[in-house]
Amino acid sequence: MEDKKANILPESCPMIGGNDSYNYAHNSRYQKGAVDAVKEMINEAIAEKLDIENLTLASLNPFRIADLGCSVGPNTFIAVQYIIEAIELKCQAQGLNSCIPEFQVFFNDLVTNDFNKLFASLPADRRYFAVGMPGSFYGRLFPKASLHFVHSSYALPRLSKVPEEVVDINSPAWNKEKIHYRTATKEVVEAYSAQYAKDMESFLSARAQELVCGGLMALVIATIPNGTLYSKDTMVELLGYCLREMANMGLISEAKVDSFNLPLYIPSHKELETVVERNGYFSIERMNPLNHQMKQTTPSVQMSVLHLRAGIGGLVKEHFGSEIIDEVFDRLTKKVAESSFILNPENRKEIDLFIILKRKSN
Amino acid sequence: MEDKKANILPESCPMIGGNDSYNYAHNSRYQKGAVDAVKEMINEAIAEKLDIENLTLASLNPFRIADLGCSVGPNTFIAVQYIIEAIELKCQAQGLNSCIPEFQVFFNDLVTNDFNKLFASLPADRRYFAVGMPGSFYGRLFPKASLHFVHSSYALPRLSKVPEEVVDINSPAWNKEKIHYRTATKEVVEAYSAQYAKDMESFLSARAQELVCGGLMALVIATIPNGTLYSKDTMVELLGYCLREMANMGLISEAKVDSFNLPLYIPSHKELETVVERNGYFSIERMNPLNHQMKQTTPSVQMSVLHLRAGIGGLVKEHFGSEIIDEVFDRLTKKVAESSFILNPENRKEIDLFIILKRKSN
Known part of the structure; x- marks a missing residue:
């Protein structure tokens, strides 16, 4: 099952807020590249797939949009702006100029997200009613049936939790010494894969209830091609190496390293299609690779580590304590700098997919 | 016009969040008393005035509630709980058991409110979808037409801003040396009164658009009986005295004191009725004095000053700087302790009103 291991690149990390220089708002250029790349795709999807006239009859006004996993901005605001402009454009194109609805936008993230920061940076010239939705x-x-459009960008690699088996010392899936499934045993990979399938089923079933029939969901999800083989040279692998090194030096406890696993999962295309089809509430209207500019460039070592830290620094801090976090990422920076492999865009195996799902009629 | 001056008691102060011991969550026992006192009134208002069956036909599901000026809890959660229980009770009484709607609750306060704290303390067993609405x-x-029920408790003495004339050195309404209209000139009182009327018109017009026809608004507002005469012994008056004293000692600048005014206003019953009638979108369904238990008790000096600080400490800090705030309130505590008048419940002139307004049909 080695071929099922996924290569978590920094761009696939979930986002965290906060006020320090390691937060998402400061380190989200890669995602910004993706947001720009999806602009045209969102425009097309709304033009072709959103049945404005029928939705109008049901409950178009106000038009309710949710961004799931919004972090603290600014990319969430840009994405929402694109969605609203596309809907306005469509109304105009259909001669429904006078019927352009009011927009209400729900910015969602975990309750630990810094909503104060998000609210303080809401665009002053926004043409929508903005609310924060923790959870x-x-x-x-x-x-x-209260939403018309759901958007979520790079939030879905984050699992609801670390699979229980991988931190259970009595389980065959116990993931000793490692912090992820990537280079782990078959049992660990299967535990992560099962958790992913379960989480996606919950995600899709919840959205199926919340979206009106005909409502759209635009997702940007990092995936791996089916059957991909991976090198061990990835940043997450190196991070695990740094942690073990620090345990060997007695700076952190070995048991702590053994019980630390990242709740992240990058599915294959096939896995993703399977969970959507098994769920049954959505039709896949579009599933395109997203080739944005930043994908082809070689990021700097420092920027890449900052990006990873923005994504998972909070998890490391929570587990190991804040006093060691600087050293962990300093060590990682040195290790990444020594590798000519990791940051070379040619070695990236992930493909970011832009997906449009449509809520089927009941 | 001396008789129009209002007596701002600590209980009428707007609420602030934050994590220190001066915040609203720690010092809101008076409001909690009021929340308990309105429970029965909310029950009755919903039983008698909320036309569930007609609202159902329009857009009852989900039933949307907003609490305006929510601060960081916990009183906002208690009030919302009472409202939801009353609606469920009414549905059951009307044999609409199977039609009990889902509830979505919008917690609103200024963007400077600590929404992170609010979200972190949301009741785990809540039976509603909770969102935060900054603004x-x-x-x-x-x-x-997206709301069914609006609640606001003790938030409406806060004006949108200090009337411009009272801080304009060239205006006849310049409020030199004083920090409020209470013992000020006729021109100052009129400037505050005009700002109040303008703000209430904005408040009611906005809500008139947002509430469905037949939707209710439950407000708890501190008022003064028409033509009330006031003593100068109030906490806000003493606060102004402390600030002038500190200016005389050179601890703060005189100009800073001259330019500091509290954006708070307590209307008379008549004024309140007039703004609602002039606005025209709402019928006054109920307007009852609220006699809650805390009203009859003599609060401790310390508790009263803490309560005032929870309400307006942020304004004082913003204007004069954080380094002097402890001294201001220490001085105030001494002054209040020297007065036998201020905390005696018999000298309270304010009457808290519980008001139910109903959105008229267009």
Whole structure:
């Protein structure tokens, strides 16, 4: 099952807020590249797939949009702006100029997200009513049939939790010494894969209740081609190496390293299609690779590590304590700098997919 | 016009969040008393005035509630709980058991409110979808006809801003040396009164657009009986005295004291009725004095000053700087302790009103 291991590149990390220089707002250029790349795709999807006239009859006004896993901005604001402009454009194109709805936008992230920062940086010239919605998108967040459009960009590699087996010392899937499934045993990979399938089923079932029939969901999800083989030279692998090194030096406990696993998962295309089809509430209207500019460039070592830290620094801090976090990422920076492999764009195996799902009629 | 001056008691102060011991969550026992006192009134208002069956036909599901000026809890959660229980009770009484709607609750306060704290303390067992809505309730906050019930408790003495004339050195309404209209000139009182009327018109017009026809608004507002005469012994008056004393000692600048005015206003019953009637979008369904238990008790000096600080400490800090705030309130504590008048419940002139307004049909 070695071929099922995924290569978590920094761009696939979930986002965290906060006020320090390691936060997402400061280190989200890669995602910004993706947001720009999806602009045209969102435009096309709304032009071709959103049935404005029928939705109008049901409950188009106000038009409710949710961004799931929004972090603290600014990319969430840019994405929302693109969605609203595309809908306005469509209304105009259909001669429904006078019927352009009011927009209400729900910015969602975990309750630990810095919503104060998000609210303080809301664009002053926004043409929508903005609200913050704290909570896990693996559960219900919104009333039934109350949303028209859901957007989520790079939030879905984050699992609802680390699979229990991989931190259970008595389980065959115990992931000793490692912090992820990538180079782990078959049992660990299967535990992660099962958790992913379960989480996605929860995600899709919750959204199926919340979206009106005909409502759209635009997702940007990092995936790996089916059957990909991976090198061990990835940043997450090196991070695990740094942690073990620090345990060997007695700076952190070995047991702590053994019990630390990242709740992240990059599915294959096939896995993703399978969970959507098994769920049954959505049709896949579009599934395109997203080739944005930043994908072809070689990022600097420092920027890459900052990016990873923005994504998972909080998890490391929570598990190991804040006093060691600088040293962990300093060590990682040195290790990444020594590798000519990791940051070379030619060695990236992931493909970011832009996906449009449509809520089927009941 | 001396008789028009209002007596701002600590209980009428707007609320602030934050993590220190001076915040609202720690010092809101008076409001909690009021929340308990309105429970029965909310029950009755919903039983008698909320036309569930007609609202159902329009857009009852989900039932959307907004609490305006929510601060960081916990009183906002208690009030919301009472409202939801009353609606469920009414549905059951009408045999609409199977039609109990889902509830979506919008917690609103200024963007400077600590929404992170609010979200972290949301009741785990809540039976509603909770969202945070940052912004001033003197402007539009929600899409048209998207709310069924609005609640606001003790938030409406806070004006949208200090009337410009009272801080304009060239205006006849310049409020030199004083920090409020209470013992000020006729011109100052009129400037505050005009600002209040303007703000309430904005408040009511915004809500008129946001509430469905037949939707209710439950407000708890501190008022003064028409033509009330006031003593100068109030906490806000003493606070002004402390600030002038500190200016005389050179601890703060005189100009700073001259330019500091509290954006708070307590209307008379008549004024309140007049703004609602002039606005025209709402019928006054109920307007009852609220006699809650805390009203009859003599609060401790320390508790009263803490309460005032929770309400307006942020304004004092913003204007004079954080380094002097402890001294200001230490001085105030001494002054209040020297007065036998201020905390005696018999000398309270304010009457808290519980008001139910109903959105008229267009």
